[in-house]
Amino acid sequence: MARMxxxxxxxxxxxxxxxxxxxxxxxxxxxxxxxxxxxxxNDGVPGERSISVACMHCSDAPCMxxxxxxxxxxxxxxxxxxxxxxxxxxxxCFYACPxxxxxxxxxxAFGVRGKMDKCTFCAGGPEPDNSEAxxxxxxxxRLAEGKLPACxxxxxxxALLGGDGDTxxxxxxxxxxxxxxxxxxxxxxxxxxxxxxxxxxxxAPGGKS
Amino acid sequence: xxxxxxxxxxxxxxxxxxxxxxxxxxxxxxxxxKQGKYQGKPDEPPYMAAPFNGNKDQWERDIRNRTQSQNExxxxxx
Numbered sequence: 622m623a624r625m626x627x628x629x630x631x632x633x634x635x636x637x638x639x640x641x642x643x644x645x646x647x648x649x650x651x652x653x654x655x656x657x658x659x660x661x662x663n664d665g666v667p668g669e670r671s672i673s674v675a676c677m678h679c680s681d682a683p684c685m686x687x688x689x690x691x692x693x694x695x696x697x698x699x700x701x702x703x704x705x706x707x708x709x710x711x712x713x714c715f716y717a718c719p720x721x722x723x724x725x726x727x728x729x730a731f732g733v734r735g736k737m738d739k740c741t742f743c744a745g746g747p748e749p750d751n752s753e754a755x756x757x758x759x760x761x762x763r764l765a766e767g768k769l770p771a772c773x774x775x776x777x778x779x780a781l782l783g784g785d786g787d788t789x790x791x792x793x794x795x796x797x798x799x800x801x802x803x804x805x806x807x808x809x810x811x812x813x814x815x816x817x818x819x820x821x822x823x824x825a826p827g828g829k830s
Numbered sequence: 831x832x833x834x835x836x837x838x839x840x841x842x843x844x845x846x847x848x849x850x851x852x853x854x855x856x857x858x859x860x861x862x863x864k865q866g867k868y869q870g871k872p873d874e875p876p877y878m879a880a881p882f883n884g885n886k887d888q889w890e891r892d893i894r895n896r897t898q899s900q901n902e903x904x905x906x907x908x
Binding site: 690691692693694696697698702703704706707744746747748749750751762764765766767768769773774779782783784785788789792795796799 | 869871897898
């Protein structure tokens with residue numbers, strides 16, 4: 622098994638935030654922490670694009686490089702995880718991460734920093750797999766159940782793909798070559814009609830519209 | 831009598847001094863960090879626990895099938 626990765630197809634993402642909700646629900650993510658979020662570019666402008674962003678489980682993760690207490694590790698499957706018992710909540714990883722993945726729970730009126738929380742690729746943490754301690758600290762370990770992250774599996778349009786990097790890249794490649802580009806994109810004519818297509822006949826009076 | 835009392839006081843003060851000195855013993859209060867190496871608890875691979883119980887091949891097969899279920903060209907057919 623190669624490295625576990627996420628891939629978001631901007632052509633398919635409809636900004637439904639289903640992935641965000643699935644992540645929150647599956648991992649019991651506390652209020653104020655978003656392990657995943659949907660970013661929209663040119664929001665409201667024709668041609669806007671949305672992508673779902675979380676920890677990208679970098680092969681050369683900057684968060685690992687800057688952590689002063691070395692609480693990060695990379696699992697055999699290439700998932701970047703951390704030990705919350707070691708984390709001191711300094712926030713260096715947040716500054717280093719280009720995706721803004723590390724999150725810090727706010728506690729109290731003054732927003733005291735807590736231990737860092739981030740996407741675990743639904744792989745839990747260094748506690749025993751599927752234990753209560755693991756669930757409380759890191760959320761559910763779906764990988765140990767033979768499942769993929771909840772966000773990717775819940776995605777209604779399958780815009781967000783998760784799994785072995787080579788496999789999802791192949792799925793994306795097949796999609797991109799099948800659907801074409803621009804107005805050739807699958808579903809475009811269904812949604813907006815072809816300019817050359819004849820106008821549909823008007824519904825007969827009394828008929829179903 | 832006085833000499834016995836003196837001896838007792840000396841023993842008590844000696845014991846007290848030893849007890850107080852024990853408090854000064856310096857033990858490392860922090861983890862000995864090694865630069866660039868993970869310092870936390872070890873994590874076991876996802877296929878070690880139930881339901882896979884160490885069967886890596888089965889786990890990989892399951893994950894591969896789950897990954898392919900995201901491909902509707904294969905799931906539904908093109």
